[in-house]
Amino acid sequence: MxxxxxxxxxxxxxxxxxxxxxxxxxxxxxxxxxxxxxxxxxxxxxxxxxxxxxxxxxxxxxxxxxxxxxxxxxxxxxxxxxxxxxxxxxxxxxxxxxxxxxxxxxxxxxxxxxxxxxxxxxxxxxxxxxxxxxxxxxxxxxxxxxxxxxxxxxxxxxxxxxxxxxxxxxxxxxxxxxxxxxDFPGFATSRLGVCLGLEAIRMVEQGVASAEDIDKAMTLGYAHPMGPLKLTDLVGLDVRLNIADYLHNELGSEVFNAPQLMRQMVEEGKLGKKSGQGFYKWD
Ligand SMILES: NC(=O)c1ccc[n+]([C@@H]2O[C@H](COP(=O)([O-])OP(=O)(O)OC[C@H]3O[C@@H](n4cnc5c(N)ncnc54)[C@H](O)[C@@H]3O)[C@@H](O)[C@H]2O)c1
Missing domain, CATH: 3.40.50.720 (NAD(P)-binding Rossmann-like Domain)
Known part of the structure; x- marks a missing residue:
């Protein structure tokens, strides 16, 4: 008990x-x-x-x-x-x-x-x-x-x-x-969630659309309760980067190769909500 x-x-x-x-x-x-x-x-x-x-x-x-x-x-x-x-x-x-x-x-x-x-x-x-x-x-x-x-x-x-x-x-x-x-790397949730988050960051890096609009694409177009970039801010960019590196190593898929923009933001201390700045500004 x-x-x-x-x-x-x-x-x-x-x-x-x-x-x-x-x-x-x-x-x-x-x-x-x-x-x-x-x-x-x-x-x-x-x-x-x-x-x-x-x-x-x-x-x-x-x-x-x-x-x-x-x-x-x-x-x-x-x-x-x-x-x-x-x-x-x-x-x-x-x-x-x-x-x-x-x-x-x-x-x-x-x-x-x-x-x-x-x-x-x-x-x-x-x-x-x-x-x-x-x-x-x-x-x-x-x-x-x-x-x-x-x-x-x-x-x-x-x-x-x-x-x-x-x-x-x-x-x-x-x-x-x-x-x-x-017990598979990334289990069910992180493997799918991080994959989406990394691709969204690559899209910001490539100038496809603003962070807000990429998030809106998923909330309004796919009925996700929160966009992948806002979610990355909430989880912490450092936490997600660690997961991405681990999954890249374990699963060997380029999908988990973390974008340079993500590494740069972590180095600059832009960790998301907990540091006040990520893809969004947080109070
Ligand atoms: N942040 C998320 O959204 C999220 C979601 C699900 C799972 N996780 C997982 O949960 C774990 C913790 O993540 P977090 O976001 O809470 O991290 P965090 O950085 O917010 O908190 C970690 C805490 O652990 C403490 N710590 C560091 N070394 C320690 C040690 N040797 N002994 C005891 N405490 C120690 C730190 O001082 C810190 O307070 C990670 O494995 C992460 O992958 C995180």
Whole structure:
């Protein structure tokens, strides 16, 4: 039975995962490497919940009880202590994730399930840093986590049926619709979504149309709720560039060869919404 969830990484995804877990009445430890990152994550949760209360979507008492269920920490052992599930949401770099799970292997109870929110990396490769590949699974949430309904569950060859069943149950308690996907680079969502985003950036680079008009083509012409460039801004250009490089390497398809414009924007710190500037200007 899962009562306590440790969320590792309090950034864009981690704070959202911590929020929905607390709202689903799990006890949550929210860990990051620095106190100001933890504080920023907690502040974002407060803001999300306050907005929910303002719009009448969250009861005021749910806001308070949810916040009280989350403990922010920079102590990994404290976060791991008595957790039945760990959800990792740290940057999309294999060596960072394997290093973290190597440490968690020593700190967590034997029965604890390990979930990774990776957008594209091999679950089996991350799981190889632990002694529990049967209890290792991909839990791919979407941004913003408290709004997006999908949970893409990624099963590696050694993931057990019991682990899958437990995570499906957590997913439904969090109010998510779950899909189950095999451990292939980019899974179902990132492989298709990044492909569209990269092509849209190539079109900006080639001067085909403005970012606004390319996005409009997909929202009005294809009924996508958001255009591929705005979505890239929301996800973060750096996050998407990491995924593109990984998929290019793993799948060998030129479709995933990141455009020069994208590399240049990342180098210039134009990362999208989180930095205030991407294909759009953000407040
Ligand atoms: N941004 C998205 O829209 C999105 C969507 C789905 C999945 N993802 C995936 O989620 C993961 C996190 O992405 P994000 O956008 O939240 O990144 P982010 O940069 O917003 O947050 C990452 C957080 O991890 C922390 N961190 C770095 N190294 C750490 C370590 N060793 N231990 C603990 N914390 C550490 C950072 O301080 C930061 O607060 C990535 O794997 C990404 O691919 C992102």
């Amino acid at each position: 899962i009562n306590k969830i440790a969320v590792i990484g309090a950034g864009t995804m981690g704070h959202g995962i911590a929020q929905v877990a607390a709202m689903a009445e799990y006890h949550v430890a929210l860990y990051d490497i620095q106190q100001d990152f933890v504080d920023r994550g907690l502040e974002s949760i407060r803001k999300n919940l306050a907005k929910g209360v303002e719009k009448g979507k969250v009861a005021p008492e749910v806001m308070d009880t949810s916040i009280n269920r989350i403990t922010g920490t920079t102590d990994l052992a404290a976060a791991a202590h008595q957790a039945q599930l760990v959800i990792e949401a740290i940057p999309e770099r294999l060596e960072l994730k394997t290093d973290l799970f190597g440490k968690l292997e020593e700190l967590c109870d034997e029965g604890c399930i390990f979930g990774s929110n990776t957008s594209s990396l091999s679950i089996a490769k991350i799981a190889a840093s632990t002694k529990r590949p049967d209890k290792f699974i991909g839990m791919h949430f979407f941004n913003p986590v408290h709004i997006m309904k999908l949970l893409e569950i990624v099963v590696a060859p050694e993931t057990s049926d019991a682990t899958l069943a437990a995570i499906k149950e957590v997913g439904s308690k969090l109010g998510k619709d779950c899909i189950v996907v095999k």
